[in-house]
Amino acid sequence: MKQRSYDLAIVGAGIIGLAHALAAVRRGKKVVVIDRDSQANGASIRNFGFVTVTGQQAGDCWQKASRSRQVWAEVAKTARIPLLHQGLTMTARLPESEAVIDAFLKTEMGAECRRLTPAEAALKVPCLRQEKITCALYSPLEVRVESKDALPRIANWLKEAHAVDFLWQTSVNSVEAPKLQTSRGTVHAETVIICPGDDGTTLFSDRIATYEVTRCKLQMLRVAPRNRINLGTAVMSDLGLARYLGYAELPQAEPLKARLDREMADHRENGIHLIVVQSQDGSLVVGDSHHYSATPDPFIDKTVNDLILGEMETILDLGPYDISETWIGTYASAPDRWRFTDAPDDSTRIVVVTAGCGASTAFAIGEETIADLYA
Known part of the structure; x- marks a missing residue:
């Protein structure tokens, strides 16, 4: 490999x-x-591509999502x-x-949202x-991208328009800046x-373990x-009101x-809440469930999928449909925080989102980290 020097090296292309x-x-x-992979292959492409502001936890998370939504609009336009x-x-x-919807609408986070009647919701x-349904909460803030296409487009745009170098299929064995x-x-x-996603054992495992x-x-x-x-629009249901922390x-x-x-009880025990979004070909991405383990098994449980689909069918009339794909994703999770930034030294940062909102908050987190490193 040709030796090159950089101002910044980033480990992880999610x-x-x-x-x-x-x-x-x-x-x-x-x-x-x-x-380490030839392209982004983790949580960043296995999600809904649903850039969510409404319902994110009040405070830091909601603020980061609000800013990231602005950057997403800029990036989507320039990266096509x-x-x-x-x-x-x-x-x-x-x-x-x-009652939850009415309370949410009285908060700062609900300022751009409104309550809809069932007939008004059916127009959306x-x-x-x-x-x-008896009513709905409508937010104009959310956008949907196709993650598996959007991530490569962002990487290519960064390379072509901003001269970012990418070293794919390259593992990082140790870091001691520079x-x-x-x-x-x-x-x-x-x-x-270091942006390790849910890999807590390769680099700085002792610090991540804390x-x-x-x-x-x-x-x-x-x-x-x-x-x-x-x-x-994207569609969610009552289960989301009980799981998204903003509600x-x-x-x-x-x-x-x-x-x-x-x-x-079965839905709640399996961490199920409904999100439905649509792709360009007319198909729908539907989910999801949540199970926690240091090493989750790789198997898809049909019972869990049936619970998700049952909730979808309760509120949406799709007519006959087929299941064209099913998959699992994993992301990092922590008991008392939605993210952390750790500093092993003055020149190094470890950045992990420990919740399912990485796509919704990433751009604002990036701005924060870079501002701190180059203050």
Whole structure:
């Protein structure tokens, strides 16, 4: 490998790593991104591509999501990433859910949202079973991209428009800035950012262990309606009101969580909440579930998928459909935080999102880290 020196080396080419690369090049830094795979292959491409602001935990997470949504709009335009649809319709069928929606609308986070009647919600989501719901929360803020296409487009754009170098299929064995020992030789960089995703054992495992990081496994499906439908917006249901912390931490959510624990115990025990988004070919990405383990098994549980699909069918009338794909994803999870940034030394940072909101918050996290490193 030809020896080159950089201002910044980033280990990990998922959305967190790419977001840091963007923030750095905007400050005029020479950047290299190193990844052990030939392309992004982890949580960043196995998700919904659902850039979510509404429902993120109040405070830091919601603020980071709000800023990242702005950057996503800029990046999508310049990197030619299609925004497949916009907005979120959060449906409710229980009086306890209505109380959560009403409380949320009174918060700062609900300022751009509004409550819809079932008929109004059906105008946003034409395939909605409006007779099954009592109201909905609508947010105009969310956007949907196809993650498995968007990540390569961002990487190519960073390479072509901003001269970011990428070392694919390259493992990093040790980091001691300004040197990184890799499977392709030594890389020199004044500063280093490690974005390991859910890999807590390869680099700085002792430091990552202090945050009690484990893994969350989720199951997802691609649903192909046999008759073309227009979803309209992303769709969620009552289960999301009890799980997304921007809603679930409101005092008014306690009665909802208690009722769901009684009446939808299987869903709650499997960490299921409904998200449905649409792809350019008309198919729907549907999920998901949450199971926690240091080493999640790689198997898809049909019972869990059936619970997810049952919730989908309760609120959406898709007509006949087929399941074209099912898959699992994993991401890092911690018991008491949604992210952390660790500093082994003045020139090195470890950045991990320990919740399922990396795509929604990455760009703002990248700006924060780069501002700190180059203050």
